Amino acid sequence: MTRPSNAGGTPARDGTPAPDVDVVCLGESMVTFLPTRPGRLADVPSFDRAIGGAESNVACTLARTGHTTRWISAVGADGFGDHLLTAVAGCGVDVSHVRRDPLRPTGVYFRTAGDRAGDTHEVAYYRAGSAASAMTAADLDPAALRSGRILHLSGITAALSASCLGLMRELTARRPGRPLLSFDVNYRPGLWREAAGARELLDLARGADLVFVGDDEARDAWGLHGARAISDALPEPALLVVKQGRRGATVFRRTTATGERAGAAPTTFVPSLNVDLVAATGAGDAFAAGFLSATLRGLPDRTRIRHGHLWAAAALTHPGDLATPPGRAHADRLADLDDAAWERLHLGPGWTEAGAGGHRADEEVRTP
Template sequence: MTRSSNAGDGQAPDGAPVPDIDVVCLGESMVTFLPRLPGRLADVPSFDRAIGGAESNVACTLARTGHTTRWISRVGTDGFGDHLLGAIADCGVDVRHVRRDPLRPTGVYFRTAGDRATGTHEVAYYRAGSAASAMTAADLDPAALYGGRILHLSGITAALSADCLGLLTELTTRRPGRPLLSFDVNYRPGLWQDTARARVLLDLARGADLVFVGDDEARDAWGLHGPRAIREALPEPHTLVVKQGKAGATVFRRTREPGGCCDDATGTATFVPALDVDLVAATGAGDAFAAGFLSATLRGLPDRARLRHGHLWAAAALTVPGDLATPPSRPYADRLAALDDPAWAGLHLAPGWTDAATSGHRADEEVSTH
């Protein structure tokens, strides 16, 4: 079976076999401990166990809406590794290519219940020397790694060790026959000794086909200000998505497409405002946005719809306390993504909104008047 397609949309080149996996995600996942009560880590008496990891979050979120996904990583031969593999597999993700390391532990971390953007938020990582930090290109099965329509990576992996940086450098080197390479910059200041070292993320992003980056990340890591400056620094990716926080997001594409607003220096540019949501926790929203955008990309939807699906899936994560949220069903998300601009701007999404399609209470029937 073959598919004739545009490889820039993450599909197989003309005459190539159709991959049996939609998205392959590579990166570290950790066991996450979420406090049962608000307060400082020093004061919280008990925690609930969950999972957290940018790439596995993307794989799980996509799998929950029917996409075929694979997660590749390393975990320890400990109970935490067992938990990660079981929990991620339960989401419908293929975990058969995750290696077990008898010498290194599975990473864990603890965080407070507050919003990560506030000064009171605390995160305590225990990932130094983890099994995932020992990943190298030599350890990976190329058939499993390159067997999807999209290979999704993030800059977090590059910060884990010299071996992991070498792996990301190898994977972002352009070569014939690779799948669409998606790269989420995911700049985490705590993982980099200084911003000078974080400049390597810019080099890695230049080797990708599709890049996600927050304008705040680009400012803090690279000294770039605004979507246009980011695009000028990253002309190589076919598609660049600049997330602009509560304002919205802009997608740049090198080729002109109908409906785009033409930018003579960077190709087409399309902006879609973010949604008004009742925030519960911001953790995982960026991963959910990437998953929503990738889902719409796999379906060949136009840029405006890709951004809207990213915002909708991010809104699902913003309205739950953990890293992972179940996005709205595909028909429900499609209906919301097709709203006209005034109706989209008037949407207000509260916790539980993704269940509205089955409960008979739809978010698009609750357009506010602000």
């Protein structure tokens, strides 16, 4: 299903277009080939086709839970581009502002089965010179970029090419009337040709209103150790979410309910959930989607983090890049658990479907 485009909406009193969708996501997506059995890429005889892309993952996950989303990107005028548009639109995302490039291909990649953290994990990208890598600010509709309550970006886009880095600099510049700007650092050292890329990501993050960053990538990219050090290096965003792996996540809030800058940034920490890990691919995107969903609903920071953990748990217990998130009522029940019940919660494969069938919110949710 493709939602009708009305980029820009009805102008507000100050002339700024009113949002017509909840979230706009911009970035490259690729056709993903997942092996039909474990083993080296050289030994796997066949692959199943799927889609993958940090920003479209967020858009699809949000759309599956009832939010209106728009994905902006470029794909080739080829069969893989057709497949991406059909798959993303099938999740309920508006793809009417995805440009078709007749001269450049749609990116694809292959990966081995299992967790990315494994020593034998392989990923083979075929994205150099892709349609999305040629994106520039001049190619994109400014009204479409401002058509959401939130504009969600990722550091992956900045690493694709010089033109994409220029686009990201343009979008993260602080200007009146822009939507709330969400930025997931998503540091991928293999994509950056120069060491200066890490510094570029720090500068881009400083231009955002809401930043997601893992403590491991902050350490690798910027040499920062610990959530407090990351917070000190990023004083500009109103909300900073530091993901601390299996330990949990911390939110640093620098803007009060009245919009005034807080003195010392208040913090909220929520421990991660216990899950039966299937694959870590897509978990960071799912966490961002869950947090953004709760943000759109105006929920407290503690609840926002819990929704992030719950949606990440859906991805962690699923083999592909794009897992089905928990239904809103189910996630709300679990997010409202007391601390002791939250720490006892244990989620396994299929828990989102099992929970929708009537599990009590305070019981262990495991599926063989």
